[in-house]
Amino acid sequence: MTIAAPIANSLQRASWIRQMFEAGARLKQQYGADQVFDFSLGNPILEPPTKVHETLHALLDDPAPGHHRYMPNGGFPAVREYLANELREEQGLPFEKEDMVLCVGAGGGLNVVAKALLEPEDEVVALAPYFVEYGFYVQNHGGVLTVAKTRQEDFLPDLDALEAVMTQRTRAIIVNSPNNPTGVVYSQEVLDELGTWLRTQEQHFGHPIYLIADEPYRKLLFDEVVNGSVLKAHPHSILITSHSKDLGLAGERIGYIALHPEVPDRALWQEALVFTNRILGFVNAPALMQRALPHLRGVQVDIGFYQQLRDQVCDLMEEVGISCVRPQGAFYLFPQALEEDDVAFVRRAQEEKILLVPGSGFGWPGCFRLSYCCPSSVIENSRGAWLRLVESYR
Ligand SMILES: Cc1ncc(COP(=O)(O)O)c(C=O)c1O
Numbered sequence: 001m002t003i004a005a006p007i008a009n010s011l012q013r014a015s016w017i018r019q020m021f022e023a024g025a026r027l028k029q030q031y032g033a034d035q036v037f038d039f040s041l042g043n044p045i046l047e048p049p050t051k052v053h054e055t056l057h058a059l060l061d062d063p064a065p066g067h068h069r070y071m072p073n074g075g076f077p078a079v080r081e082y083l084a085n086e087l088r089e090e091q092g093l094p095f096e097k098e099d100m101v102l103c104v105g106a107g108g109g110l111n112v113v114a115k116a117l118l119e120p121e122d123e124v125v126a127l128a129p130y131f132v133e134y135g136f137y138v139q140n141h142g143g144v145l146t147v148a149k150t151r152q153e154d155f156l157p158d159l160d161a162l163e164a165v166m167t168q169r170t171r172a173i174i175v176n177s178p179n180n181p182t183g184v185v186y187s188q189e190v191l192d193e194l195g196t197w198l199r200t201q202e203q204h205f206g207h208p209i210y211l212i213a214d215e216p217y218r219k220l221l222f223d224e225v226v227n228g229s230v231l232k233a234h235p236h237s238i239l240i241t242s243h244s245k246d247l248g249l250a251g252e253r254i255g256y257i258a259l260h261p262e263v264p265d266r267a268l269w270q271e272a273l274v275f276t277n278r279i280l281g282f283v284n285a286p287a288l289m290q291r292a293l294p295h296l297r298g299v300q301v302d303i304g305f306y307q308q309l310r311d312q313v314c315d316l317m318e319e320v321g322i323s324c325v326r327p328q329g330a331f332y333l334f335p336q337a338l339e340e341d342d343v344a345f346v347r348r349a350q351e352e353k354i355l356l357v358p359g360s361g362f363g364w365p366g367c368f369r370l371s372y373c374c375p376s377s378v379i380e381n382s383r384g385a386w387l388r389l390v391e392s393y394r
Pocket residue numbers: 042104105106107108131176179180214216241242243244250255
């Protein structure tokens with residue numbers, strides 16, 4: 001064996017996903033990318049707003065020395081202060097700049113928090129269907145991911161299912177709203193209920209149980225729906241977000257972690273996050289991107305563009321007879337597959353040159369994920385293929 005067995009196992013387990021992507025790539029090569037209807041990707045298609053480019057140009061033209069060097073590992077103090085002010089205003093909580101740690105995207109932030117929190121065999125709960133990387137992130141730090149299903153009818157947390165997986169080793173629950181893969185948004189009411197329940201669990205187990213919010217889609221909201229706040233729902237909570245989606249900067253890897261001001265051992269947590277950011281080898285978040293943030297207050301990609309795509313794709317699904325929960329955020333749908341075996345369904349869709357991701361990849365067999373983060377023409381031109389696919393099941 002040349003590489004570590006757990007990594008070899010993870011590669012093996014994920015090999016069917018890879019095969020699926022390879023099949024999609026082959027189809028594109030064979031028929032031309034414009035003849036294939038690719039609904040499999042979560043890579044934002046909108047370019048960053050002009051203000052982002054202007055800001056980066058202006059920063060590069062700024063001759064001040066030291067701007068590309070290391071800074072304190074938690075980020076530039078002025079940027080942390082800016083973020084603390086912004087969140088203080090938004091959440092009405094007394095954040096200090098030390099509560100804010102700049103990180104390498106939400107994925108980096110989740111690893112920084114997991115590293116600070118977990119001891120070997122500690123458990124973190126994910127709510128299925130869930131972003132499959134959570135399992136790897138928790139495993140990276142010796143933890144174990146346990147899974148509780150959400151409610152079948154609306155993909156919202158099911159407290160009975162959660163209670164069934166809680167153990168003395170449970171240290172945290174990860175929530176993701178707007179959700180990948182369902183597009184569901186958790187209201188304040190839903191999170192408050194979860195917070196109240198968590199406090200009874202904390203009493204029962206005798207230690208804090210953290211509510212970790214993974215929110216790279218937090219600004220991708222439709223129909224004036226409001227995303228609930230974990231910070232308002234539970235004092236032992238940590239928000240992790242990024243600008244991968246709302247500014248279209250996924251490749252630039254910029255995000256931040258916000259620690260609730262009432263976490264126990266706040267000062268220790270603050271120090272720990274800066275330390276784990278460093279020792280995971282991130283050292284710090286990208287300097288140029290950090291410096292851009294205070295100039296980009298209120299700037300975001302055109303969310304209306306994604307909302308139009310949402311409407312277009314939901315109308316198409318309705319027309320062809322595939323029912324689904326209408327998403328209120330992010331850019332995904334998670335409908336029921338037309339046969340029990342979601343992998344077989346996705347393979348059959350490939351025969352019509354439609355690329356999807358099976359729900360099994362999110363711990364929820366029987367459904368499929370459709371990403372409408374694609375040009376409107378892809379949705380429009382796929383109509384015939386969808387009709388043929390549905391017809392083939394009649
Ligand atoms: C649910 C979820 N969490 C985290 C991430 C990672 O985001 P980032 O690019 O900010 O690391 C993604 C990316 O698609 C995601 O879908």
